[in-house]
Amino acid sequence: MTMTKHKLFFAWQFEEEEQWLEEMAQQGLALDGVGFCTYRFRKSAPGEYRTRLELLAHSPGHPESQDYIRFVEDTGAELVGSWFRWVYFRKKRDDGDFQLYSDLPARLRQLDRILSLLAVIGGINLLCALADLLQGLLPGLLNLAVAGLALWGGGRLWRRRGQLRRDQELYE
Amino acid sequence: MHSGSGALTEGVYYILLSLTAPLHGYGIMQRTEQLSGGRVRLAAGTLYGALNTMAERGWIAALAGDQDSRKKEYVLTPAGREILEGELQRLEELVENGRRILGGTGA
Structure with a gap:
């Protein structure tokens, strides 16, 4: 089923x-x-x-x-x-146990991959928003919203990354 | 991991130790867990990255293996053994100093 x-x-x-x-x-x-x-x-x-x-x-x-x-x-x-x-x-x-990442550097790498994906999505949408809005085209607002969302989500991950990095100063 | 003579992660240390005889990925995970009494459990992604980096450095070598088996086996190289011996010396220093200063609970 x-x-x-x-x-x-x-x-x-x-x-x-x-x-x-x-x-x-x-x-x-x-x-x-x-x-x-x-x-x-x-x-x-x-x-x-x-x-x-x-x-x-x-x-x-x-x-x-x-x-x-x-x-x-x-x-x-x-x-x-x-x-x-x-x-x-x-x-x-x-x-048995199933993890993909057991160490901090690998978990940081995973976060960095997601962050760079968000940066690309955010960047492209921001450019589209600017191009549209400067011509008075309203769909640009949608791009602006997506860019804002990507920025917000990226910010959350960035803080998480900071915590992990501080752990890395003490533990491997 | 930098190319200097820094400390190995315990994962890398155990991976190298388990490769004194050829093993494939899953075998390394099992051997490491067994050697550390169940304490060190390598995750697949972490192990994969570490194996590739160590093979690039020449610490371990991938064996050609037969055609039927798609599982790649790895084995410790002389260069890898040297790294391991250097690390053992470093660890001995850490343990000795710890024992001396804290009063040697294990002595």
Whole structure:
């Protein structure tokens, strides 16, 4: 039995997204496929799987990404699906602990990837907004809103990054 | 990780230690967990990044492996062993000083 749910998570909410997928898994809904704001679930034993997601440096089809995905799969996880540069893995809980990142530098790298994505989205939308609004075109307001949102989300991540960096001064 | 003679992360230290015999990624994760009594659990992404960096530095080498097996095996190189021995010396100094000053609970 499969079930499709639509839900919007912003790029800076990746931890909330993971948490939500964990709650679904606890209810016996294992993630089985992903798309833009779309999650497909398949019925499973409650808590059978643990799901992790990650923003890759390249598209999932890129040779480097393929090499990485294969490596993760060889550790007992499976790729559930991908959307844009986001990949979703799941692993059976009985097969042991499942984390993609266990050290601070790697977690910082992940945050930096998301931050640069937000910077690009924010930057492009800001330029579009300026170009439109200077000509009196109102759709520019929409671009301005997107740029503002990206800036706000980026700010949240930036603070989080600062906390992690302070940890790094004391712990490896 | 810089190219100087700084401290290794405990993850890197255990990865190198587990590669005295060839192992693939999952084998390294298991060996590390076993060596540290379950304390050090390497995450897949972290291990992947560390292996690539160490292979670039020549501390470990990827084995060609047979065609059927898509799993890449790695093994410690002489250069990697040197790094490991240097680190062991550094750790001994830390432990010795700690024991001397704190009164040597382990002595």
